[in-house]
Amino acid sequence: MPAPSPGTPRPGGPAAHGLTTGAVARRLGVSATTVRSWDQRYGVGPAARQDGRHRRWAPADVAVLEEMCRLTSSGVPLAEAARAALGTRGPGAPEPAPGVPAPGPVASPGQPAPEDLRRTSRGLARAAVRLDGPALDALLRRAVARHGLVPAWEEVMVPALHAVGRRWEAAGDRYVEVEHLLSWHVSTALRQLVPPGRGTAPDAPPVLLACVPAEQHTLPLEALAAGLAERGLPTRMLGAAVPAEALDSAVRRTGPAAVVLWSQARSTAGHALARHVAGTSFGVRGARTRPLVLLAGPGWAGRLPEAGMQRPGSLREALDLLARRYGR
Template sequence: MSEPPSESPGTPVPPGGLTTGAVARRLGVSPTTLRSWDRRYGIGPAVRADGRHRRWTPADVAVLETMCKLTSAGVPPGEAARAARDGGAATVTAERPVRTEPSARSGAAGTLPLGDVRQECRGLARAAVRLDAPAVEEQLTAAVEEHGLTVAWQEVMVPTLHAVGRKWASSGDRYVEVEHLLSWHVSTTLRRHTPPPVQQDGGAPAAGPVLLACVPGEQHTLPLEALNAALGQRGTATRMFGAAVPAEALTAAVRRLGPAAVVLWAQARSSASVPLARHVAGTRWGVKGARRQPAVVLAGPGWAGRSTRGMLRPTSLPEALDTLSALP
């Protein structure tokens, strides 16, 4: 199925102009933000079709692009609006040096190193750098609704999160706030699309759920949240334990729940404990003569290069879904 064309800053504006929604997708700004800029600062379309409907001309869009570059560089909206209306960043006072947005290849401040990605990633990245929470929320929701949760996670959320992480790592303490805001809204979107826990007839919890846990010391939960949501959409019962689950608590939960599988996430090699994984795999429950053990699924880059014979090792969300769906 072909995808509808998406607007980008390099795409020519049609002669009839763009709608507010098209401009929002083009620049990674929420329509609410555009209307707010129009109302507060006069950054709006010069002409409205039929006196009511907004149509943004090439000149209007150019002003908006300057406004976005300046606000991404940390210029207050009021000052950025004045500069944008007056013709660009050169009019901003000398006391406030402004970094206009160069190409992503340059890696300069104000941009994220995205590479060859979906257009949605660029809009999401621009919104995140501006700390435009409404736009971030809107773009994440639109990605899930258009592509489905698995594709949205792999091809929109993950590339943008990685780009933010690389920017943070190369910029010292800068851009930490961008990563926190984006991570929060990704988590919110994933939970919003997670169905309620699966129940058996009569209201009893479904037997043999998939247990999802980060290993001790591991705080990165977003990949597990994505897996939890995707499993829920497939009707698979899960129990999500989240970040840094102590080894004793993990073992106790396995004995109490009798899970079909235990997914252990490790982002870093330092936290990926093979002895812990083997201990979980050897945990047994049930009556004598019919005792069972869980399948152990090792997820995350921390397990790479480790000797994990006898344990499952998916390397992507679709592979993890297929692996867990194939279990008895």
Template sequence: MVRPDPAGAGLTTGALARRLGVSPTTLRSWDRRYGIGPAVRGEGRHRRWTPQDVAVLEAMCRLTSAGVPPAEAARTARSGSEVPEAVVAPDMTLPEAGRARSHAGGTLPLGDVRQECRGLARAAVRLDAPAVEQQLASAIRDHGLIVAWQEVMVPTLHAVGRKWASSGDRYVEVEHLLSWHVSSALRRHTRPLSAQATGPAPGPMLLACVPGEQHSLPLEALNAGLCERGLPTRMFGGAVPAEALSAAVTRIGPAAVVLWAQTRSAASVPLAQHIAGAQWGVRGARARTAVMLGGPGWLGRSGKGMLRPTGLRDALDQLSGLYAESPPGEPQ
């Protein structure tokens, strides 16, 4: 329970904004647009928020974080009624076409997306880290890793990126916060190395961004998915130098190497060909690795004989099949 200040006049707008993790501008906007304002106004029309006002705003924050459009959230919060279960956790047993989606406008240009994207975007714009973390965990728990990544995380990340690109330096803090929490959620979902499959089998999957490429979140999602399937991985992350990548391939003899390139300028076909041609093992039983090219940077680039997945599920299926079909010790 939020207590009023010692003077008994209630909280100031700045103090309440800090408690709720929203900006003072947001509180003033909600007051002006939806009538969720303070019961007490001090001298000079300064807002003072009572515990009852705070309870309404806490409900407003919970509803908008769940993806409810602000106008509808305001009506529900003011009425004091319970949040319908279907709003907080839509029925995921429905087929894809029947799943709840939101078309309501929001701060970010999301388009026709899952309701969870709306809530995640609003929480990110408010820099509400606890809400972002909770929603990401719920998305993975309720939908599974693949759907959570493709239909919740990626659309929201893209929307933040577009807003940043069109607004100069604004919203960069939103993108950084959201990216960090997405990475954290994916890593929490990744099984520890000690729990991964061991025993006689081809080498692990090596995941790396090409030199000059820092966008490692898609690889983190793939790493989590492979670990979920019990397949061993070696995650190298962003901007791996070519020499280091080649050295790692010959040292660990991976079953496959996934090279991620977000931009065309970073995608190097000669590097991919060099990795595909690398050999290791004793004379007469030399082995090679399969190479998977991931990311939009490879579009239109030649990659003969290399794996080209269409998405996360396809990448997981291709790599799982490759791993299962290679008998221990057989040259590739």
């Protein structure tokens, strides 16, 4: 029996049973055209081809593409990312760490860099689609370190969450795991940013953070909690779907300087509850006080805030309002 010619896949070999380009593209969260372009321009292609023509991607080939995605998502130029990714295929070659930042000057926190922010947000969404947890962690850390919390939240995390949410809505239940993974990593990153309570006086009244009853979206409140901790302001996080009775009890027990009520949709916005909280007084007789109530989230849109309430339009505005409450 004659030996197979070089480049001809053996029956049952990896090229015969590898993934198609379309399957690899779906796994990585990029288009099939992008995968083919990387192969044609930079040689980031399969080591073998079925019948010498059709691409079939073995696990080692997919690993190279995954590294390419990690690097380009972090801002590394395509040609440089291709060289680094292909270097991982050779025996003994060092593997670049996920999320290696692009060479060049690093922006100061808060310094505008819209294109870099958009590129990082797209990379975050793609890493979520391919369920790449290490890349998500690296991209989130880099975004906050380069731009600061507020731009990272408003220009990177929120657009990526919206993009994944739209894909989920368009594809039924196919991307539920993607949204859950991204949300978990964003939540983890926010909680790790600043140690809670840093620089706060132990007897300072806190900011009480709560989702209204039936509201499950906590990430915006977690971003606000991180920003308040960064500014040295005390917080108490009650989390998702806080019952009205529990919220009333927490307000009376903690005597907060402010209460932030998050509502994602108009169906969950409880204006009667907000009025009740704004009217709650506490403290010693003759010096009783009421909390400032911040109506946060799109669920409160459409009605003007009443006495004792304000409706911030962004994370930065909410942080500034609360800082002024403490005379900062």
